[in-house]
Amino acid sequence: EIVLTQSPGTLSLSPGERATLSCRASQSVSSSYLAWYQQKPGQAPRLLIYGASSRATGIPDRFSGSGSGTDFTLTISRLEPEDFAVYYCQQYGSSPSTFGQGTKLEIK
Amino acid sequence: QVTLKESGPALVKPTQTLTLTCTFSGFSLSTSGMRASWIRQPPGKALEWLARIDWDDDKFYSTSLKTRLTISKDTSKNQVVLTMTNMDPVDTATYYCARHIAGGWFDPWGQGTLVTVSS
Numbered sequence: 001e002i003v004l005t006q007s008p009g010t011l012s013l014s015p016g017e018r019a020t021l022s023c024r025a026s027q028s029v030s031s032s033y034l035a036w037y038q039q040k041p042g043q044a045p046r047l048l049i050y051g052a053s054s055r056a057t058g059i060p061d062r063f064s065g066s067g068s069g070t071d072f073t074l075t076i077s078r079l080e081p082e083d084f085a086v087y088y089c090q091q092y093g094s095s096p097s098t099f100g101q102g103t104k105l106e107i108k
Numbered sequence: 109q110v111t112l113k114e115s116g117p118a119l120v121k122p123t124q125t126l127t128l129t130c131t132f133s134g135f136s137l138s139t140s141g142m143r144a145s146w147i148r149q150p151p152g153k154a155l156e157w158l159a160r161i162d163w164d165d166d167k168f169y170s171t172s173l174k175t176r177l178t179i180s181k182d183t184s185k186n187q188v189v190l191t192m193t194n195m196d197p198v199d200t201a202t203y204y205c206a207r208h209i210a211g212g213w214f215d216p217w218g219q220g221t222l223v224t225v226s227s
Contacts, residue, residue, distance in 0.1 A: 001171070035213040037155075044204055044217035045155065056215060088155055092212040096170055099155040 002026055002091050004100035012108040019076040021103045023089035028069045033093030036065055036074045039102075040085045048087075049074065081107075110134030112144075112205050112218035119224050120195050130188040130205030130218060137163055138183040143208035146179065146190045148201040149220075156201075160208055161188060195225045 003026040013019055023034065032052035037045035047056040049065035052072055062077040076083055084107050089100040116128035128146070135142055145160040159179040160168045169177050178191045188205060202222045206214035 033212055037214075044220050045214070046217070047213055047215040050209070050213040050215075090155075090213065095168070097157045097212075099157070101154045 001096055002029065002094050002098050004089050004091055004098055006087075006089060006100035006103045008103060009101075010104045010106060012106050013079055014108045015079050015081055017079050019074075019079055019083070019105055021074040021076075021087055021105070023067075023072040023074070023100050025070045025072075025091060027094075029072075029091045030093035032068050032072075033091060034065075034067070034072050035090045035092065036063075037088045037090065038083075038085045039088065045088060076105075079105075110207055110216055112207065112216065114203060114205050114218045114221040116203070116221055116223065118222060119226065121227050122196055122225060124195050126190075126192045126195050126199070126223060128190045128192075128203055128205075128221065128223075130190075132186050132188070132205070132207070132218075135207060136183065136186065137161070137181050137188070139163055141210070143211055144181070144188045145206055145208040145214060146188075147204045147206060147214065147217075148199075149204070150198075150201040153201075158192075158203075159190060160211075162211075197225045199223070200225045 005024045007022045034052045036049040039045040053065045064075045086102045112132040142163045146158040161179045176193045180189045202220040204220045206217040
């Protein structure tokens with residue numbers, strides 16, 4: 001199965017700054033079948049991005065996804081206070097679908 | 109609006125069988141292309157996909173857990189049921205159900221139900 005490695009494990013930034021989160025796959029993810037989720041404490045994950053770069057319904061345009069093959073990136077252009085959470089990537093190009101271990105985005 | 113809600117026991121003993129029910133609205137698992145999955149998350153850890161069921165009753169399981177899992181659906185009740193046998197303390201986790209879009213991403217998710225395995 002494909003192993004997803006997210007980096008950094010924790011990212012400390014201030015509101016207004018730009019966040020760049022990485023997700024690296026152990027083998028190529030076919031057709032850029034990669035999604036990103038946001039999870040806040042005590043809540044279920046929320047879909048942000050699918051197909052590596054398509055924003056889900058209702059997701060602000062400060063969130064953007066990019067990448068292909070084995071390297072993918074989630075970028076948050078200007079951090080809002082509500083963006084501090086844990087972010088997970090998921091690949092669904094190869095069965096079984098797998099998740100990364102998460103990146104915690106915390107307030108500096 | 110699509111919503112899902114998980115239900116089941118909060119506490120099970122080791123070796124027991126866990127049965128979880130996902131009750132959903134806003135879509136039908138009798139409609140072509142619809143799918144639903146179960147995913148779990150141990151406390152403070154990452155997400156793990158467990159099982160999926162499709163509109164045509166195709167079923168798919170995690171490789172590492174397939175001998176212990178059974179997924180089924182009741183389309184008349186808009187429910188998906190997951191059973192996991194031989195529960196162990198390492199199975200302590202929040203269990204989520206989610207609509208599985210195009211066999212790919214998960215959206216939306218239920219609120220999750222915490223299951224603790226302890227004697």
